[in-house]
Amino acid sequence: MADNKMDNIVNLCKRRGIIFPSSEIYGGIGSTWDYGPIGVHLKNNVKAAWWKAVVQERDDMVGLDAAILMHPDVWKASGHVESFNDPMVDCKKCKRRFRADHLVESIKKDSDAAEMKPEDLAHLEEALAGIMCPECGGELTSIRQFNLMFKTFMGPVEDSAATVYLRPETAQGIFVNFKNVQNSTRKKLPFGIAQIGKSFRNEITPGNFVFRTREFEQMEIEFFTRPEEAMEWHAKWLQDRYNWYVNLGINPDKLRLRPHGEDELAHYACACSDIEYEFPIGWSELEGIANRTDYDLKQHMAMSGKDLSYFDDTTGERLVPYVIEPSGGVDRGLLAFLADAYDEISGGRGDAGAENEIVLRLHPRLAPIKVAILPLAKKGGLPEIAHALQSELRKHMMTDYDEKGSIGRRYRRQDEVGTPWCITVDFNTLEDQAVTIRDRDTMQQERISLDKVKSFIREKLEDC
RNA sequence: GCGGGAGUGGUUCAGUGGUAGAACGCCACCUUGCCAAGGUGGAUGUCGCGAGUUCGAAUCUCGUCUCCCGCUCCA
Numbered sequence: 001m002a003d004n005k006m007d008n009i010v011n012l013c014k015r016r017g018i019i020f021p022s023s024e025i026y027g028g029i030g031s032t033w034d035y036g037p038i039g040v041h042l043k044n045n046v047k048a049a050w051w052k053a054v055v056q057e058r059d060d061m062v063g064l065d066a067a068i069l070m071h072p073d074v075w076k077a078s079g080h081v082e083s084f085n086d087p088m089v090d091c092k093k094c095k096r097r098f099r100a101d102h103l104v105e106s107i108k109k110d111s112d113a114a115e116m117k118p119e120d121l122a123h124l125e126e127a128l129a130g131i132m133c134p135e136c137g138g139e140l141t142s143i144r145q146f147n148l149m150f151k152t153f154m155g156p157v158e159d160s161a162a163t164v165y166l167r168p169e170t171a172q173g174i175f176v177n178f179k180n181v182q183n184s185t186r187k188k189l190p191f192g193i194a195q196i197g198k199s200f201r202n203e204i205t206p207g208n209f210v211f212r213t214r215e216f217e218q219m220e221i222e223f224f225t226r227p228e229e230a231m232e233w234h235a236k237w238l239q240d241r242y243n244w245y246v247n248l249g250i251n252p253d254k255l256r257l258r259p260h261g262e263d264e265l266a267h268y269a270c271a272c273s274d275i276e277y278e279f280p281i282g283w284s285e286l287e288g289i290a291n292r293t294d295y296d297l298k299q300h301m302a303m304s305g306k307d308l309s310y311f312d313d314t315t316g317e318r319l320v321p322y323v324i325e326p327s328g329g330v331d332r333g334l335l336a337f338l339a340d341a342y343d344e345i346s347g348g349r350g351d352a353g354a355e356n357e358i359v360l361r362l363h364p365r366l367a368p369i370k371v372a373i374l375p376l377a378k379k380g381g382l383p384e385i386a387h388a389l390q391s392e393l394r395k396h397m398m399t400d401y402d403e404k405g406s407i408g409r410r411y412r413r414q415d416e417v418g419t420p421w422c423i424t425v426d427f428n429t430l431e432d433q434a435v436t437i438r439d440r441d442t443m444q445q446e447r448i449s450l451d452k453v454k455s456f457i458r459e460k461l462e463d464c
Numbered sequence: 465g466c467g468g469g470a471g472u473g474g475u476u477c478a479g480u481g482g483u484a485g486a487a488c489g490c491c492a493c494c495u496u497g498c499c500a501a502g503g504u505g506g507a508u509g510u511c512g513c514g515a516g517u518u519c520g521a522a523u524c525u526c527g528u529c530u531c532c533c534g535c536u537c538c539a
Contacts, residue, residue, distance in 0.1 A: 088465085169539085204535085426498075
């Protein structure tokens with residue numbers, strides 16, 4: 001029963017080829033989703049807009065595309081082998097689940113809890129003896145390990161091959177390439193490295209459509225600064241990233257910034273602020289901007305034995321930079337853009353009395369299809385003119401052509417996938433060599449000469 | 465892993481033991497020609513899967529799978 005917005009969005013996504021449940025003919029596989037013929041453009045556009053903003057338009061940023069599989073030691077150095085292993089216990093009575101180390105800490109907070117490490121299972125199990133469920137007082141199960149990293153094997157023979165992990169974040173690919181990038185680009189502090197790529201986490205609780213999935217795509221920046229400038233850059237990036245969402249059409253009333261409390265910081269961060277969006281499921285994180293300090297570079301220096309410090313030739317000083325990390329989720333961002341653009345008009349805008357009219361008010365730069373060409377009739381040479389126009393436009397932008405059904409129906413179809421402009425070729429076109437361009441949001445129609453259509457649309461796209 | 469809910473055309477749903485339905489969507493033709501119009505015709509379902517009960521199962525029983533929602537997380 002599609003009585004909430006998230007369901008409506010999921011249905012629209014399936015109907016219109018934006019996002020499909022993965023492996024659906026086999027009954028689906030938990031919380032993985034495939035981007036369809038329309039969705040793939042939306043996703044690419046989100047990534048392209050990000051790349052343009054953080055790499056193309058800046059002097060202090062360069063790009064990178066590192067491999068998903070990395071040396072296993074990377075994840076020891078980064079702390080993920082340790083802290084992505086969560087020791088969990090369940091209450092046998094009320095069935096609630098707890099992190100064993102948190103439980104021990106909260107109950108024995110005055111004693112040796114500080115030394116309690118999640119990976120020290122034997123010690124944990126011992127400390128847990130006698131502890132009952134804090135909710136209902138029931139008996140707890142023994143500790144079970146939840147490893148958040150996907151494991152696989154490098155090499156054809158499983159038992160002799162090395163265990164490798166699918167990366168749980170793209171960041172480490174940047175840190176291990178810090179020297180390579182700095183040497184090859186001759187960048188001086190402060191500068192940053194941007195990367196878009198897939199990451200994998202065996203989440204205990206995935207869900208909410210593409211909000212949390214086990215395979216997801218990240219857009220991450222590691223911005224290297226002098227330690228004393230780190231927090232200043234943290235603030236700058238926070239504002240910068242916030243503006244990015246607003247510039248791409250997100251309603252500012254549905255965005256907020258939320259600094260993390262100390263208790264919720266990741267193991268590598270000393271400060272973090274989230275950009276949150278009010279999804280149909282409530283306020284949730286869209287992007288985190290963390291101060292990772294010099295933690296990662298120092299860890300990799302210790303593990304690899306290589307010097308990753310930076311020599312500042314203006315001060316003659318050698319230092320390990322601090323890192324500001326704006327880390328966003330592509331899928332999550334896309335969901336925010338979708339949810340924010342989703343508009344349902346009961347009764348419809350036209351006079352035919354449609355029940356519900358769905359308009360995806362996507363920013364034109366994100367719109368999967370920029371312009372649809374619709375001949376008013378399938379005769380009189382109109383389709384030929386329309387096809388000719390399409391072959392001119394499609395060299396520059398994603399186009400669609402539709403001659404099926406009434407013109408109103410065709411507008412509806414384009415509205416549902418967020419196409420900003422529809423061009424109709426009508427019988428007058430034969431006389432005046434002009435077409436009508438209709439705007440998705442204003443419903444305004446403009447008569448444009450055929451030879452000016454291309455520049456007209458391209459100007460609109462650049463203006464926004 | 466535990467608890468709860470749910471699986472019937474593309475979508476939303478009806479159908480409580482007797483020939484699988486509707487609406488919307490989709491396709492073709494006619495009509496119309498600028499905002500889901502109308503007409504005619506059409507396609508799409510092994511009712512999640514497997515057993516059982518029964519003359520007969522979408523429907524009852526058992527098993528199983530999957531998805532969704534909640535429990536520790538964070539993009």
